[in-house]
Amino acid sequence: MTFATEDNITDIALERWRTAHDPRLRELMTAAVQHLHDFAREVNFTESEWLAATEFLTATGQISDAKRQEFILLSDVLGLSMLTVMMNARTSAGATPNSVLGPFHIDASPVIDRNAALPGDLPGEALYVCGTVRDLDGTPIAGALLDMWQADEDGTYETQIPDSEARLRGLQRTDAQGRFAFWTIAPKGYSIPMDGPVGTLVRQTRISHYRPAHVHFLLSAEGYKPVTTQLFRAGAEYIDTDVVFGARPELVVPFVARPAATMVDDRVIAQPHLRVDYDFVLEKADALAIALTPA
Ligand code: MBD
Ligand code: FE
Numbered sequence: 001m002t003f004a005t006e007d008n009i010t011d012i013a014l015e016r017w018r019t020a021h022d023p024r025l026r027e028l029m030t031a032a033v034q035h036l037h038d039f040a041r042e043v044n045f046t047e048s049e050w051l052a053a054t055e056f057l058t059a060t061g062q063i064s065d066a067k068r069q070e071f072i073l074l075s076d077v078l079g080l081s082m083l084t085v086m087m088n089a090r091t092s093a094g095a096t097p098n099s100v101l102g103p104f105h106i107d108a109s110p111v112i113d114r115n116a117a118l119p120g121d122l123p124g125e126a127l128y129v130c131g132t133v134r135d136l137d138g139t140p141i142a143g144a145l146l147d148m149w150q151a152d153e154d155g156t157y158e159t160q161i162p163d164s165e166a167r168l169r170g171l172q173r174t175d176a177q178g179r180f181a182f183w184t185i186a187p188k189g190y191s192i193p194m195d196g197p198v199g200t201l202v203r204q205t206r207i208s209h210y211r212p213a214h215v216h217f218l219l220s221a222e223g224y225k226p227v228t229t230q231l232f233r234a235g236a237e238y239i240d241t242d243v244v245f246g247a248r249p250e251l252v253v254p255f256v257a258r259p260a261a262t263m264v265d266d267r268v269i270a271q272p273h274l275r276v277d278y279d280f281v282l283e284k285a286d287a288l289a290i291a292l293t294p295a
Helices: 010-017 025-045 047-062 068-078 080-088 197-202 287-292
Strands: 128-136 145-149 167-172 180-183 212-219 227-233 255-260 263-264 267-269 273-282
Touching: 010 025, 047 068, 068 080, 068 197, 167 180, 180 212, 212 273, 227 273
Parallel strands: 128 273
Antiparallel strands: 128 180, 145 167, 145 212, 212 227, 255 273, 263 267
16 A cells, blocks of 8 residues: 655556546546646646636536536637547548537427528528538439528527527428528627636637637438538638637638529529528448448
8 A cells, every 4th residue: 555645646546547447438537647647747736726627617517507518618619629520520532521519509400491491580691501412422412411500690599598499490401412402691700608617718818709600510311421510601700710610611611692683593582692502522431330320
């Protein structure tokens, strides 16, 4: 039996955590202990800083619930979410890259027919979003599912409104030619929620707390790797300072201004509007992943 000293406490802690039953848990916990101890030594962690850190994490948990996800936000602004996405959800050249999910996704959105609008009937610039979902070789994918969501003109997402009806979110499947199309309003640049512990922390820096205007998408199709991504308005403010590091060049698209009385499909659209044309490209799931997917 050895009593812990300042010199050997890291080794003893590592020895204990190496007893984790699961090999991956062992790897994660021993690395976490090693890095946390190294961190504490490097910065000469004080007791009041230790207390402040525990209070910060406590507050981060306390403000979180089913709809508010302050820990995701913390991970996002630290760059940890996007790093994890980039390491794990790599895509081949030509395939649509992944971005962060963010804290505001809601399951089971209403189905939006082709050329219908995301629900909410909210003020804003009319935006028509259309395109296709394709394979890497260009083949259109019929029946691919798009799950999209976005903030309103004030930067508010549905989850931030108590007891809201479905608002600015929807599901659509691509048609036989792999096409999708829906109406919405142009999203605006957006401040992350600054009224919680993450905001309090960010305010003590010169970090810009804004995200560039974006619409979120989850894409899935049988036999293909699912994609979690976002489209960003070309030229939008904050595009190169995204506070959560989510913007990527392949996801930046022009919102093209179109005058009144231009055609969309077979219809003349009376009012001026913006239009995004974007082709999402999925890559096939590897054979093993398909075999393991429950029917
Ligand atoms: C958002 O709107 C968002 O998309 C992410 C990833 C983080 C905070 C707010
Ligand atoms: Fe968002």
